[in-house]
Amino acid sequence: MALTMELYGTPASRLDSFVAQWLQPHREQKEEVLEAVWTVQKFLREEHFEGDCGLDQKVRVLKVLKVGSFGNGTALRNSLEVDLVVFLSCFHSFQQEAKHHRAILNLMRKKLWYCQDLLALGLEDVEIVQGVPDALVFTIQTRGTAEPITVTIVPAYRALEPSVSNSQPQPEVYVNLIEAHGYPGNFSPSFSELQRNFVKHRPTKLKSLLRLVKHWYLQAHHPGSS
Template sequence: MAVSLELFDTPASRLNSFVAQCQPNIKEWKEDVVKAVRSVEKFLKEQHFQGDHGLDQKALKVIQVGSFGNGTVLRNHAEVELVMFLSGFSSFQEEASNHNHHKHVLSMLCEKLTDCPDLLHLQPQNLRLVHGVTSAVPFTIQTWEMEQQVTVTIVPAYRILGPSVPNFQPSPEVYARLIKARHTLGHFSPSFSELQRNFVKYKPTKLKSLLRLVKHWYLEYVKAKCPRAELPPMYALELLTIYAWQTGTEEKERFRPIILDPADPTYNVATGYRWAIVAQRARHCLKQSCCYDNNETCIPNWKLKVNPYESIQKLKEKIQCKLESSAPQRLSFQEPGGERQVLGNISSLADYSIFSDAHISLLQIVSPEMQVFLKNPSGGSHAYAIYSSSLVLDLKCQIEVREGLLRKKQQLEFQSQVLQDEWSLRFCGV
């Protein structure tokens, strides 16, 4: 059954039910997928890969990692990542000097997957070899028992770690040898994939539910909206979510996206990705129903020091600076046992007998998206869907995703005025 509600239409009080709908039915779904994946694992363990210089390798171990392995998989997003630990290497340096051998192994693997009679019932399709910091072979499988296709990705790795348990910590010597290898950052990340999986797998159930919610938002409202952008990997989002859960979310100025892999602290999993797009989509999400409770009180709270004799309009201006948003506001106040009062702009807190610490409720009125037509120097134009409360920088991010033109090289003008990144479109008169 598909998710019946859209995330942005779901009030915060019903998010637990929403997450439950995102989780696949274990009895009807996971058993069939596990059975199919085990067939692939069995196939991998039976293979031998003859490489250059007589290097003969086989799979010592195959493990499930990613969302399927750590227990945060989503309904309708069935993806299984298998890490295949190969024999034949005894050090990081040796593996690094033979890194082309992994690509050779994956090329042979593509051929064997296509021709293997034991996998015909899985109908492997869309096989391809993907090159990057780590190379991989993704493909899809499906049986008559499975309602949907499952994407399987196979990644080869050098096995540096021994048997792993939930609280296992590698020897510091392992990381010393890793640093001495002096290879591309993240190249050996698959070797630590079992630690990465366990770091998430054994977290509390409530935290794993939050991870599912963040993943659903990321896949549906970030990745689907910006398919061509170089977005952060899911693992980086998992680590960021866990950090926010464990330490709170105090606002940090000049935040730099540094997220060290707890399994491989030499690797910053956040570097080189388009975090500005993720931040822009997150700001949009904060204005939706899922971030408000039934009393229209925004979930985040903060304190402001104000003069009770200043106008409510002055208070709203301070709130706009705090939120970095020019969206229309409605403020209200309710005494215990009394009726809720909407605070008028020309009145002051003193007019409502508010002279000490008080809890004021805020409702931001978010206007629907509008179409902005952008004319480029060549005479062509494109339409962009955006909110009037969005920043000029948000529009530039959309342009960069669609046109490939870096936002630093863009200059937007409206009514003969150059628009600044920190201005809202409403402030510009758009």
């Protein structure tokens, strides 16, 4: 609660300094985290996901996208959780993604244990976590300080064309989404580029405000806090 009390006592004119002093990640730590996550991204891009997962084709990674706080530039200091959305060539519709989502996660989980670069980073706690949608979650470590990083991977159908990922999608995309009859939020990763870029390209002042709100919530109003 100490930092929370300092926040409450900080005048508006010094909030930028508060964010820089207490909330923004140290450059060295951020670089270490991103270096470790780059190893995960390299594995995803180079691996050929072949296996009995109900698909009649090789599974190729179209794009790996950092989302969440590290993706949009609002990560808090000492935040060691990184979320990745993986767009796959085998998904040609929302329905197909829903049908094969779990099988792809199982295939990725098996392939992780054959990646020597990830094993060298202390790969452990690999599991498929139920959620909206389900995700592959595991832990690796930074090379220099051996800090644990929690990585979450969600495979997704690339509903947006690369040329329009920063603009308004075509109406047909929303029609297809409605016709898929998915559980609310299940197909949200397909739109993660829009979600990320909405914040990523905003001014630093807005990102600082988001850091302040997250810090306030985690320290003072998170369920279970004392």
